Amino acid sequence: MINKSVKHKGVIFDLDGVITDTAEYHYLAWKKLADELNVYFDREINENLKGISRIESLEIILKKSDKFFSEEEKYYLADKKNEYYKEMIKRMTPKDLLPGVVDLIKELKDRGIKIAVASVSKNAKTVLSNLGLIETFDYIVDAEKIKNGKPDPEIFLNAAAGIDVEPKLCIGIEDSKAGIEAINRAGMVSIGVGNYETVKGADIVLKDLSDPLPILNLL
Template sequence: MGQIQAVIFDLDGVITDTAEYHYLAWKQLADDLGIPMDRSFNEQLKGVGRKESLDKILEHGGKHLTEEEKEFYATKKNEHYKTFIQDITPDDLLPGILDFMKEIKEAGIQTALASASKNAKPVIKRLEVEQYLDTVVDAAQVTNGKPDPEIFIKGADQLSVDPAYCVGVEDAQAGVQAIKAAGMYAVGIGAEEALSQADWVVQQPSQLSLEELKRRLEM
């Protein structure tokens, strides 16, 4: 691919893990609706959009709501979530990711965030990593969610970089598919069998390094 000109990061599962906050927010909403919900049921909601998650909870509890009521409760869940993420601090950064982000910036390589969350900006502010990101693309700026490549292509556009010279970093299969569909080099964080389409897979962010990334790109 030649020289790396930009690295585009996903947020959840790459820079921080807000899964616990999403669980607490859904749990509080389920309590509001009188629906029992535990961590094992919550596994069904991971990587699923807000409205689809609400439908799963309602089905689980045997409750029926109008579209207007669903809109109300989906918004209420987001309010719960926003309250919980106020507790996020730099201690919530995944181990090793800050060192990698600093290494990228010090090498003069541009960076972007490509997050499916509409709350990405307040989260990175609380994590104190804004200075390591040149631009942020969140769900509010795109029409199509991952695995559609739109969010990664938009990130490259905002940096004025050809996608062919970009590296995307993701922890989910849909995200890796989006990176590859954008024509970028894909780095996956997690289990290799789940991220088989990635060009390079590490189990955790602490295994990332610019030197190793460059070595793999030259292979």
């Protein structure tokens, strides 16, 4: 239950699927790796990779293989996928921002609301730089700053600390089930965007950020 009498002071954005859609690049990079390994991989399996770490994603993919992979081999494969991904995201520009993102960020900045990014991607800063947003956010949390991936709340608690706002006064925005769970466990208001079935555990579900009124009403 949202306490509408509370005026929230911080908004924390996930990156993939909220600010921009790098999901397709992730899918294509994983698909390229899976094809090289002769392992079956499709978009349905890819849905299970959203919001979790690279190694956890690889573990899910390798379940379809009858081969044994050592920990060293797994890290090598995960890094290989990341190299494919990094090549693909070089083509990203501000045109790849999702609907409503620019206007919402401007409105939040105008109101003096602190904003942060909480992404499990090690490439978050590269993506934000390509999108022209690297200087826009007050704080950025990526995989280098946390030990535990979503649905652990660590990444959102780290972001709240980074913008110096109590978790209960923060709003988190996510497009993954694991991300929504992480926000809820952090004691924040959760905004889910995208597929309803995926983010139905959120306090508020939006198609995208083109109608930010439900968020602005909490400030």
